[in-house]
Amino acid sequence: MTGPAHPSLREIADRGIPFALIARDDTTVELLTGDVVDVDLLADIPLTDAAGTPREVLALVPFRQVRERGFECHDDGAPLRCLIVAERTALPRDEALAQLPAEPVALQDAGFDIADEEYAGIVRRVIADEIGRGEGANFVIRRDFTAGVSTDAATAxxxxxxxLLEHERGAYWTFAIVTPGHVAVGASPEAHVSARDGVVTMNPISGTFRHPAGGATAETLTEFLRSTKETEELFMVVDEELKMMSAVCSDGGRITGPHLKEMSRLTHTEYVLRGRSRLDPRDILRETMFAPTVTGSPMQNACTVITRHETTPRGYYSGVAALFTPRLTLAAGEATHDLDAPILIRTAYLQDGRLRVPVGATLVRHSDPYGEVGETHGKAAGVLGAIGAVPRDAVAEAAVVVPAPDGDVIDEDAPAPAPRRLADDPAIAELLASRNGRLAEFWLNPQGSDGPAPYAGRSALVVDAEDRFTTMLAHQLRHLGLDVRIAPWDEVTDAQIDDAELLVSGPGPGDPRDESSPRIRRMREVVARRRESGRPILAVCLSHQILADTFGVDLAPLDAPHQGLQKSVDVFGMPASIGFYNTFTARVPAGTTRAGEAEIAADASGDVYALRGPGFASVQGHLESILSRDGMTTLQRLVEQALAPVTA
Structure with a gap:
């Protein structure tokens, strides 16, 4: 038999050739070889050669690239590493397996770098000091499983x-990337972002069900799916990724799902988001750095919180492996490359003889510290069990013995049939589908025109206070016909504030009373200046609280944060189901309906949900959230109020 024309995998490893192995389906392993180039910025990823000819590039994007968006991080200097593909070979899966070593890799001094009790303490502090003080809705804090490895890096x-090929299932990418001085091997469940034929797709995955010994069952999964904490966790990350989609897609993005992502030791819940974009794939990648499922929300403040509570850099954890593949056909104005970029999670890193498996838990207001400790153990075991570093669940992996038609027993050594997907269970499917009953149809349905836009020909300026909910809000305002621009709080000028036909003062993290914060001070100036002018203003969340303060309404922290909470409230005589992401509230004595010229919509406790008056309107909730079933209707009412002519 004639051997393959290309070198064997062992030969490639022995010769020190940089390479990547990628399995994106159950039949084929892609082998990529080429030269390595490190660059500074995403824009520097060399998608063309000196002659301008498109070429394929696999880029390892470290977490530190968030600096390109002006976000904080511990900067470890991890390179933005590019494998410029010189040769691509498709290997049948069985052929690849036959060439791969099977002897287990021994580990020394294995364990977590942060003890369980210490990590539980971090969880408590984040809930109290960050979520409890309005810094955001959820945050992902990591810990690392580490060990010594004496086996050479390529063999490992x-x-x-x-x-991973043999023992993990359900991964989006199973991969090994070997470059000088650095190895990454993983089974990532999550496609962060892809772009193909002008269609951008994101795949937010959240909620983690750790399989009991012997494997998951419909009964054990049902309890997980009914968990308020797990459901709200998924909704929050969908909201956060819709912010990104609204920034890169002309149609804002549409969600489908939810689905189950079933893996060997873990099952997750997920949605799929799709929209259309003509942006360069490197720009799409920059605008979507990085997934809220591994950082938190709002994204910019999440990076600050991570920097406060993680004492060491992340390296490539929560970054992406981005494969840029030249398009075979191009239409006018299209990008030259398609993009496929899974998140770098469930990944083992090997450098200088040390194994590192970073894992994180998503911390929300409902989080139990020891439950989050257990989640990190489960995620680490998903990788470590697959690679044989910790014991595997032998019961779950055992071959199924099935009676043969003639009464004999089928050979136990024969390949086991594929496990039945829990998502195929009718009760599980119904329970999943029922989640969408809580969500806004605006984001579930195609966003075509429903008729003449009520505010066609008019314009709005949205001031972003470091929460990219403003991109979703801007998209909804455009759906109403407004020509919308977004300006960051630290760039918006007084002239822009004065000249805007409708000023939308946006949401953001933090305490609205904290005048030591430059951002809070500037947002107070924005609201005050606009109110003094008498020109139309719509204030949202943080800005709603600031507006209320100008009328002498008290501001106070909530007893329990409303981060990712859906409530039905009365907005000036009309009930509305709205999503809330606030830790502070404007509050009046129960029964109060006015403060100066402002009419107040409040609940029985006095928490203020909306204000309206001549030339202004405000709302505490996020009408743009997927949790706001009545978001578009309420938004149109408040825009109408703000733009209504002011009578003497």
């Missing part, structure tokens, strides 16, 4: 890749 990579 090939061994672990084989183990």
């Amino acid at each position: 990579a090939l061994t672990w890749f084989r183990a």
Whole structure:
């Protein structure tokens, strides 16, 4: 038999050739070889050669690239590493397995870098000091499983890749990337962002069900799916990724799902978001750095919180592996490359003889510290069990013995049939589908025109206070016909504030009373200046609280944060189901309906949900959220109020 024309995987490893192995389906392993180039910025990723000819590039994007968006991080200097593909080979899966080593890789001094009790303490502090003080809705804090490895790096990579192929299922990418001085091997469940034929797709995954010994069942999964904490966690990350979609897609994005992502030790819940974009794929990647499922929301403040509570840099954890593939056909104005970029999670890193498996838990207001400790153990075990570093669940992996038609027993060594997907269980499918009953149809349905836009020909300026909910809000305002621009709080000028036909003062994290914050001070100036002018203003969340303060309404922290909470409230005589992301509230004595010229909509406790008056309107909730079933209707009412002519 004639051997393959290309070198064997072992030969490639022995010769020190940079390479990547990628399995994106159950039949084929892609082998990429080429030269490595490190660059500074995403824009520097060399998608063309000196002659301008498009070429394929696999880029390892570290977490530190968030600096390109002006966000904070511990900067470890991890390179933005590009494998410029010189040769691509498609190997049948069985052929690849036959070439891969199977002897387990021994580990020394294995364990977490942060003890369980210490990590539980971090969880408590984040809930109290960050979520409890309005810094955001959820945050992901990591810890690392580390160990010494004496096996050479390339052999370890090939061994672990084989183990993941054999023992992990449900991964979006199973991969091994071996470059000088650095190895990454993983089975990522999550496609962060892809772009193909002008269609951008994001795949927010959240909620983690750790399989009990022996595997998951419909009964054990049902309890997880009914968990308020897990459901709200998923909704919050969908909201956060819709912010990104609204920034890069002309149609804002539409969600489908939810679905189950079933893996060997874990099951997750997920949605799929799709929209159309003509942006360069490197720009799409920059605008979507990085997934809220591994950072938190709002994104910019999440990076600040991570920097406060993680004492070491993240390296490539929560970054992406981005494969840029030249398009075979191009239409006018299209990007030259398609993009496929999974999140770098469930990944083992090997450098200088040390294994590192970073894992994180999503911390929300309902989080139990020890439950989050257990989640990190489960996520680490998903990788470590697959590669044989910790014991595997032998019961779950055992071959199924099925009676043969003639009464004999089928050979136990024969390949086991594919496990039945829990998502196929009718009760599970119904329980999943029922989640969408809580969501806004605006984001579930195609966003075509429903008729003449009520505010066609008019314009609005949205001031962003470091919460990209403003991109979703701007998209909804455009759906109403407004020509919308967004200006960051630290760039908006007084002239822009004065000249805007409708000024929308946006949401943001933090305490509205904190005048030591430059951002809060500037948002107070924006609201005050606009009110003094008498020109139309719509204030949202943080800005609603600031507006209320100008009428002498008290501001106070809530007893429990409303982060990702859906409530039905009365907005000036009309009930509305709205999503809330606030830790502070404007509050009046129960029964109060006015403050100066402002009419107040408040609940029985006095928490103020909306204000309206001549030339202004405000709302505490996020009408743009997927949790706001009545968001568009309420938004149109408030825009109408703000733009109504002011009579003497």
